[in-house]
Structures are given as C-alpha cells and as structure tokens.
Amino acid sequence: MSSNFQAPKGVNEYVPPRSAIYLAARDAFAAVATRAGYSYLELPVFEDTALFSRGVGESTDVVSKEMYTFEDRGGRSLTLRPEFTVGVLRSVLQHNLHRGELPVKVWATGPAFRAEQPQHGRYRQFYQVDLEAIGSEDPAVDVETIALAWDWYRELGLTRHSLHLNSLGCRECRPVYRAALQEFLRGLDLDEATRARIELNPLRVLDDKRPAVRAQVETAPVVTDYLCGACKTHHDKVRELLADLEISWVDDPRLVRGLDYYTRTTYEFDHPLLGAQSGIGGGGRYDGLSEDIGGPPLPGIGFGLGLDRTVLAMEAEEAAAATVAGVTVYGVPLGEEAQRRIFGLVAALRRAGIAADMSYDGKKLKGAMRGADRSGAAYAVILGERDIAAGSAQVKDLASGDQVAVPLDEIVTTLKERLSQP
RNA sequence: GUGGGUGUAGCUCAGUCGGCAGAGCACCAGGUUGUGGUCCUGGGUGUCGGGGGUUCAAGUCCCCUCACUCACCCCA
Numbered sequence: 001m002s003s004n005f006q007a008p009k010g011v012n013e014y015v016p017p018r019s020a021i022y023l024a025a026r027d028a029f030a031a032v033a034t035r036a037g038y039s040y041l042e043l044p045v046f047e048d049t050a051l052f053s054r055g056v057g058e059s060t061d062v063v064s065k066e067m068y069t070f071e072d073r074g075g076r077s078l079t080l081r082p083e084f085t086v087g088v089l090r091s092v093l094q095h096n097l098h099r100g101e102l103p104v105k106v107w108a109t110g111p112a113f114r115a116e117q118p119q120h121g122r123y124r125q126f127y128q129v130d131l132e133a134i135g136s137e138d139p140a141v142d143v144e145t146i147a148l149a150w151d152w153y154r155e156l157g158l159t160r161h162s163l164h165l166n167s168l169g170c171r172e173c174r175p176v177y178r179a180a181l182q183e184f185l186r187g188l189d190l191d192e193a194t195r196a197r198i199e200l201n202p203l204r205v206l207d208d209k210r211p212a213v214r215a216q217v218e219t220a221p222v223v224t225d226y227l228c229g230a231c232k233t234h235h236d237k238v239r240e241l242l243a244d245l246e247i248s249w250v251d252d253p254r255l256v257r258g259l260d261y262y263t264r265t266t267y268e269f270d271h272p273l274l275g276a277q278s279g280i281g282g283g284g285r286y287d288g289l290s291e292d293i294g295g296p297p298l299p300g301i302g303f304g305l306g307l308d309r310t311v312l313a314m315e316a317e318e319a320a321a322a323t324v325a326g327v328t329v330y331g332v333p334l335g336e337e338a339q340r341r342i343f344g345l346v347a348a349l350r351r352a353g354i355a356a357d358m359s360y361d362g363k364k365l366k367g368a369m370r371g372a373d374r375s376g377a378a379y380a381v382i383l384g385e386r387d388i389a390a391g392s393a394q395v396k397d398l399a400s401g402d403q404v405a406v407p408l409d410e411i412v413t414t415l416k417e418r419l420s421q422p
Numbered sequence: 423g424u425g426g427g428u429g430u431a432g433c434u435c436a437g438u439c440g441g442c443a444g445a446g447c448a449c450c451a452g453g454u455u456g457u458g459g460u461c462c463u464g465g466g467u468g469u470c471g472g473g474g475g476u477u478c479a480a481g482u483c484c485c486c487u488c489a490c491u492c493a494c495c496c497c498a
Contacts, residue, residue, distance in 0.1 A: 004472095006471095006488090009489070010489095010490095060496095061495080061497085062497080065423080116423095117494095117496090118489095118490080119490095119493090120490090120491065120492080121497095193495095204496095207496095208495090210494075258497060259497095268497095275492080276493065276495095277496095277497075279498060282497080306497085308498070309498055332456095332457080332458095334456065365456050366452095366456095367450095367451095367458095368458090369456095369457050369458035369459090370458055371458085372457090373459050374458085380458080382456075384456060385456095386456080396457075398459085
C-alpha cells in the first residue's frame, strides 16, 4: 500500500495500459452511433430523485434499494443516475427536441451508479453507452438499435455474444398476462420474498436463477401467447427485419428486464465467458415512459450497453486491441542547452501534427535512449554540445539504427517528409 | 443484503511444523566519457491489506476490520 487512501468500495477504475481498451470501445461506439444519425447528448450525472422513482418504477430493486440518494444544500433530493434512459428522455422533453422531426435520435455515455454488492463485472460506479430513438413506433427503429449494438460488438472483435429477444406487450395486453401469471405463481411452493414479488412484479419471478424456482416456472404461461394483435404484428415485424440483417437471436419468452418502463420489444445481450454477470447490454421499447414522467404520449426505444462488461468480454475473447499510446518521434537532449532546444523542437513537431515526446530530468544518454525505445517512436532526435556547435541534430531511425545529421531548422520538415513515405 | 474463497515486491505467485521475507518478469545502476532494443554484472525496491491478541518468537495461530473475488440476489 502506497497511500492510506484507496478508491471507494466497488468502483471500477481504468488505468494504463487497460484504459486504452476502454477508450477504444467508447470511441468505436461514437462512430457507430454517429454514422447512423444519432447526435450526442451530455447529461447531468444526478437528477431529481422523483424522476427515477417515477420513471424506473418504485417496485424495482434499482429504485427501492440501490440508488445513491442525497439531499443538496437547498434541501432538494437528488440521485446519482442508476441508468440513462429516463435522464435522456427528460432532457429531450425539457429542450423540446420532440417538437422537431421524429424520431429524435441521441446517444450518451458516462458513469452510472448503483449501491450493489460488488463483484467481477458489477460495480457501484459503472460505465455505459446509451442510445435512444424517441418518437417512433416503427419496428424498423427497434431493429436499428439492435443492429447498432450488434455491429459495435462485432467491430470490437466479439464473436461469442448472443441476443435474447422478447415482447412484453403493451398497456392493453400486458395486464391480462400479468393476471394470468400471478394466478399461476400463487399456486407454487415459493419462499416469502418470492411470494411478495408475485404481487409486486410477477414477471421478475420468471427471471429467478435458482433451480428450484426454475423448475416450477417451467410451465408458466408465456407473455408471447397473450400479445394483442398490434403487439403481435409488431413483434413479428421485428423478427422479420432482424432476419433480413442476418442477426441471429433466440426467442426468450421469459426474458424480463428489471426496469418497469419496458413495453413490447425487449432484448438483452449475453456473453458466455463472464460468469454470473453475463448480461453485457440490454434495451427495449418504453412507449409509456414519457407520460409516466409527465410528458406527452411519445413512444421510444433504446438500450444501455455496459462498457465494463464489454471490456471484460473483449479481454476474455482476447479481442482487446493492442492499442498502445505511443509517439512517433522522441527527443534525446544531452545537457541544459540541448534540453531547451529539444523542448522547443518537440513542441514544434506536435504543432506540425507529429506525435512527439522527450526525455526529462537530465537523463544520461543511455537512459534517454531507453526511453526512446520504450516510447515506440520510429525516430529519435539526439542533440548534444557537438551537434549544437555544428548547427544540426542526429536523427536516428530506431528500427534500422541508421543515423544522419540534419540541420536544426530542417528537422520538422525532414521528419514530416520521411513519415509521409510508406 | 446473504453465504463461501482470497489478500506476501510494480505484476504473477511460492513461503513446510510458528524460527533471518523469496522466485520469475518488471524496474534501477553499471559494463559502454555521445547511442536503445540483445547480452553480462550488481541491486529487493516490502505497512506480508489494516488493527488487536496468544507466544521467547507470528506472513504462518485467534479475534475484529477493510478490499477483492465466487454464488445467490440484481443487472450493465
């Protein structure tokens, strides 16, 4: 231990060299979203507590026991966002983006917070990329979001993830199913907590992983048998379009998500190499959410994908790109005057768009050259008393070992020229 | 929140019955007064997670605590 302080329990930090994987994944998502016409949204990390309790739902675990809630100095109750979707919708409504052309297509990224027992892949501060299409009921939009997530995973080199798909129905047909399910569940032999869940959030019982519960719900009624005509048509269209895009999925009528706002299309991405925390992302339609938080009727669909678990999946599949932050040119000064000139030269190289670094602290030649080697640079620029007297510096090709003297005022152009050649 | 496992050098880990804190890699210095990567030589860089207890003696045994981790739960 090098300090008395350590990061708070359950937070996940990205430090070099691993942070490069995180950054590459996030940047790749920005590209995927942007080329599909999604605009960036930067949101507050905390919101009015009531936004989450109304949006996500009082009956969810997320709201009832996992929120970081605090009172600010003005006595307002605020909560660190436990997810993105409601905040995105709140912002879209607040800024009247839905008054323009629909759907409103936006994406966001950053940390989210839930006070859970930490585990590998489950953190109290975790990171997501989020994407939402608001204001359209078209099943093509449902599939567009799925396809973008899918393409992102593929672009990152993942091959083993799977897509699970379900439809949860709408406010017409879901209550009918819910009642049927409750009736079935009440007849089972279950523990007290689970019995309570039957009344509060019966669909979640289907998600129980315990073998004893699993076996009993085997014969439970499934939601897809209860879909109304409109929901069924929608769901069939989604599956048809998915097939068109050659995305494979498994129909999972037991797929339930832990947030109350989902309607119709619901999906989840899993990765087999992550143990219990196998859900790497999920999303779905939330056609009633706008009204739940006091907005106009406005359908929507979107997803949140876990950056932490995606990075873990990349590492598990050994797909993590070996992106090492490196420079192209490395300055090696010998002596004070040389250090001053190299410092200026490195700045000039950077201004010319060439990635450059240098040796500090008056390191001896050997140590400075070692630094050049480790920097990954293609060229070292070595400058000592003799070179200054001659008005030139030594430009060394670190791969071949060849070294030539170049006049000081021609170094930037010389290197630029050399680097532009293949 | 519940139940189990682990915590020793920067990293991966060994440490027997309680008896001088170790290995590999990494790192640093030198071999080379102005030339890296290879090679050779030398160097342990440590709050044995933290606190307390037992003991002549604790990395090792006991208690508490913190963190990580596995499963439940939850979900990203």
